[in-house]
Amino acid sequence: MRYGCCLSMVAEGPDKTGREFIKEAARIGYDYIELPLSGLGSLSEDAFHELKKQIKDAGITCEACNNFFPADMPLVGPRRKEEEILKYTELVLDRAERLGAEYVGLGSGASRNVPQGVPLDEGYRQLAGLMRQLGRIAEKKGITILIEPLRKEECNLIHTLTEARQLAEDTGSRNVKILVDYYHFCTEKEPADHITGQTTDMLRHVHFARPDNRYYPTGEEHCSYKEFFHALKSIGYDSRISFEAYANNFSRDAEAALGLIKASVG
Template sequence: MRSFHYSIVLAILMLVMAFSSDPYEPEFAVCTSIANYPLLKTAGYSYVESNVSYLMPDKADDEFQKNLDEIKEYDAKIISCTSFIPGSLPLVGPETKQDEALEWAETALRRAGMLNIPYIVFGSGKARHVPENFSKEEATQQFIDFCKQVAPLAGKYNVTVVIEPLNRVETNLINSLEEGARIVEAVNHPNLQLLCDIYHMMRENEPAMEIVKYAKCIRHCHIAEREERTSPGTKGDDFRPYFRALKEIGYKGCVSIECRWNDLPHEIYPALSYMQEQFRSL
């Protein structure tokens, strides 16, 4: 009888484990306009990812109110804003505009904090592009110095700035997770961390296991297909090595599609299904 009871208990435990162990899968978002959020939500995405320009850092608060109203209208959940510093405000080189860039940054961070936006993506390839015949070492230090001023501001407004390594076509400073992690370590502040962009990693032939190597810094993720920056599933790229790396580090954040859409309303459904299928196959 005792053996029978034990078998029943064991069977129940196995059933509970089977139903409670959901396949590994992060949340998903799309980089697009706030107005598209209802469409994304219907398709199964958790968030929309906007652009820092939507926070209108160069405008007064009363002008920004219209965007606040739009967010309320669509009840939009915003995971992040991209393109932190515009190219018109160079951060490195012989003639920087770091003071102006810092003012821009603080307004953007303050408004992101108001909206409970957790991340600001620091791509900004033009702003950090090292001019010809200028020391890359000096430019790197200039960038670090700027980040050391930005990080405490981000902390003040409860936002995390994530540095986005870009491929060499877009900029010549910070082209890998390794280079991005060096900046994060040099700044040494909890509100300055790292983004892994699978598109840029593939363009740079950066191994997926670099995600595991720099796991402690990674807070956010972008994705698109390698050749033409199309949405996942358009060309059939195999993202599983990168997804496997995310699974290995226990990444529970968001994967945002940042791509060139040809027909967003029709592409977002198969793109999500394609990513989910590859994650669930791990």
Template sequence: MASLGCVINPSMVLPDTLDADFVEPCLMGRFVGSENGRTVVLPRATHGLGGLPVKGAAVLFPGDLALADPATPLEHITQHLDRVAESLAAVSDGGWVVLGSGASRTIPAHVEREVGLARLAEVVGEATQRFAAVGFEVLLEPLRKSESNVFNNLGETAEYLDEHGLGNRMVCDTYHLFSEGLTSPHAVAQVGRIGHVHLSGHDRLPVHRDADAVFEVSDALVAAGYQGRFSLECAWPNGVDDLIADLAVCRERLPVG
């Protein structure tokens, strides 16, 4: 059976009785921050996580760290990665890290696209190596075009990984899928490359408020052979009450224990 968790922003506080198998907290603002332009490890990173194990993590880079610009010294990026890896290794024995970070990975207008893509491949390789050393897999996440001008769907992202000799798997996020006007066949076509799934309704609705659309995608992936984990990543206007309702409907409709 697959496991079920939730992506948690830095300010959210979870109850100790939450029916989740793991948490996937945002790294920026909870695990690491910035001080005088340098990344620093923050104390009490697991405060408010309801005592649940940290198995995954999201929001890897700050928005002002221009990953695709060769003018950004690579050592600044690797120093950040090392601080994050240090912070994660202190609280978890391994899992996955989602490389979404749309603002930071966007290719600036003054950088030629091929140059930016080459630098991003270098960054993905560095991240993969550094996190593998502490037991974490780096997963590349396609994001909607309004958040990033690169890696906007699973097909494009898979082609990029192949072209650059990168073996990373991907995250399928239903919110970004819906935002790009895509449906379950697009996800199913890449099922063998998907290492993790983020569940959300249209416009980041809680899953229980857009259940048919969300579970149409998850059901298609499971039918095609996906046996991995699921995380809820939604805007929960009613806070923990919405999250509890989402976990309950996922327990009913997903193949999770």
């Protein structure tokens, strides 16, 4: 298993990439970092080159990306601009490829939320059609897009692994799969068999955070993660786990969480 951290959750700099913590993530012992596509898309080409050099100098890799679309870029409904979406996708997936990322997660609840007045089934149809196009772009870049189920408080479309898998299958693209986020998984009270019913060809990535407050788990919480990790092990999952979590103190919390999760996974 490889362990990473999503730096957008602790970002303090104006570009919201969390680049100020790259060196520290490497020092702590993380195998990779996960950077936000929306942040990468806002960088100038010179700033992107500086970021790429910073990652290389730190001796760590960027193997996945999250935060696909900015909140002000709707993917469904009458306000969506397909040409703008596709142009943006070309830009950020090109940058993800140049960083060496293999996977990009599609959470982006605000972007994929079906607006009032649009039937949910119409929103689903629009999203599925768009995902087919995004899958073709991802295939050219050697990247796989991972649909992330989100809690209902963040989005009104795709809340469970079952629904995410159906959307992935409906795209008909081999470059569209799914990920599971423990925080959303617990909030939606999904049963473990939603994981055991998957295959490692479909379920490609894991996000992790405390289920009660979405912070790094550091050992003080009174919940067990064993059932979740047992379900992952039962399907032979042995890929990557990224902490997509907030921190009170990144250095302290990220280091404690890494030790905790390694002990929990076994």
